[in-house]
Amino acid sequence: MIELFRVRGIPVRIDAGWFVIFGLVTWSLASGYFPNVLPARSTASYWLHGALAAVLLFASVFLHELSHALAALDQDVPVGGITLHVFGGVSQLDAEPPTPRAEMLIAIVGPLTSFAIAGLCLALDRLLDGSAAFHAVASYLVVINLMVGVFNLVPGFPLDGGRILRAALWWWSGHLEHATRVASRCGTGVALVLIALGALRVLTGDLVGGVWLVLVGLFLQQAARSSWEVMRVRARLERLRVEDIMTQAPLVADMVAPLAEAGIALGAEKVVRPRDSAWTAFLKLGRTRGGRVAVVDGQALVGVVTQRDLQAALATNGAGPTDLARRAA
Ligand SMILES: [Zn+2]
Numbered sequence: 157m158i159e160l161f162r163v164r165g166i167p168v169r170i171d172a173g174w175f176v177i178f179g180l181v182t183w184s185l186a187s188g189y190f191p192n193v194l195p196a197r198s199t200a201s202y203w204l205h206g207a208l209a210a211v212l213l214f215a216s217v218f219l220h221e222l223s224h225a226l227a228a229l230d231q232d233v234p235v236g237g238i239t240l241h242v243f244g245g246v247s248q249l250d251a252e253p254p255t256p257r258a259e260m261l262i263a264i265v266g267p268l269t270s271f272a273i274a275g276l277c278l279a280l281d282r283l284l285d286g287s288a289a290f291h292a293v294a295s296y297l298v299v300i301n302l303m304v305g306v307f308n309l310v311p312g313f314p315l316d317g318g319r320i321l322r323a324a325l326w327w328w329s330g331h332l333e334h335a336t337r338v339a340s341r342c343g344t345g346v347a348l349v350l351i352a353l354g355a356l357r358v359l360t361g362d363l364v365g366g367v368w369l370v371l372v373g374l375f376l377q378q379a380a381r382s383s384w385e386v387m388r389v390r391a392r393l394e395r396l397r398v399e400d401i402m403t404q405a406p407l408v409a410d411m412v413a414p415l416a417e418a419g420i421a422l423g424a425e426k427v428v429r430p431r432d433s434a435w436t437a438f439l440k441l442g443r444t445r446g447g448r449v450a451v452v453d454g455q456a457l458v459g460v461v462t463q464r465d466l467q468a469a470l471a472t473n474g475a476g477p478t479d480l481a482r483r484a485a
Contacts, residue, residue, distance in 0.1 A: 171240065186206030189292075217304065224265060231258035234251055236443075266308055278294070278298045313380055314380065318339045318380075333387065350373030351373035354367065358370070390435050403460055441461065
């Protein structure tokens with residue numbers, strides 16, 4: 157994972173797999189699309205146009221994700237980062253939106269941004285009346301952004317359409333967990349349809365397109381399942397304090413003293429406070445290599461939280477999130 161830059165404090169990263177998809181998109185544009193629409197040019201010119209169009213495609217995907225992230229910040233939902241990966245991109249939200257309305261707004265701005273980019277490219281293409289190459293790149297961006305917008309509106313969680321569905325169910329039923337379960341099941345359903353369509357395309361001779369659809373389907377299925385699981389873990393951990401689950405300092409002082417110093421020196425990334433929610437520790441642990449975060453009260457190290465502490469907390473609080481909610485109420 158490489159961090160490129162930050163926007164309003166949000167780290168923007170690219171996954172190693174992204175380079176693969178960037179190469180594949182460039183290759184397919186340079187060997188298929190551009191030779192078709194711009195005949196009789198050099199191979200180098202096709203590759204140059206392919207790379208340029210691919211960069212603009214991923215810039216579009218980035219703007220789509222950025223709109224989600226900024227809308228989330230606007231709704232007071234913390235954003236862990238934006239990652240571009242092999243299947244596109246993701247804006248990682250570190251908390252559930254507070255209301256169905258917030259969820260709806262955060263979800264809908266993504267496809268709207270893609271449609272706006274498509275509209276802008278179409279307008280520029282018409283107004284500027286540029287060269288054939290300009291027209292070819294602009295037309296590609298119009299089509300691809302329309303496709304990104306439409307695909308993301310498919311109502312399967314965690315796609316944007318699935319989030320809109322979840323917001324509607326949440327608003328209608330008043331239960332976020334129930335809404336998430338139904339929307340995730342729709343996500344799994346959409347994933348299975350994609351896998352079936354992909355298999356069909358493979359059988360009818362479109363090997364590359366078919367395999368790609370199957371992979372997207374598998375990715376979506378995995379995402380639907382893990383969003384549901386993360387939701388359950390979050391529901392449990394958000395109700396626990398770091399001080400309830402940590403390993404206390406006297407037991408671990410020798411082991412962690414250097415870590416605490418390093419953690420304090422490094423700032424907030426590796427340090428939690430005793431009154432923070434256990435979910436905060438879970439998130440920070442996920443981003444730390446050492447496998448533990450320091451618990452610091454004022455300037456004093458009072459404990460650490462490890463993977464094992466979190467697992468133990470999840471096991472002993474094995475009652476479902478609804479039970480915990482009832483107990484908390
Ligand atoms: Zn989106």
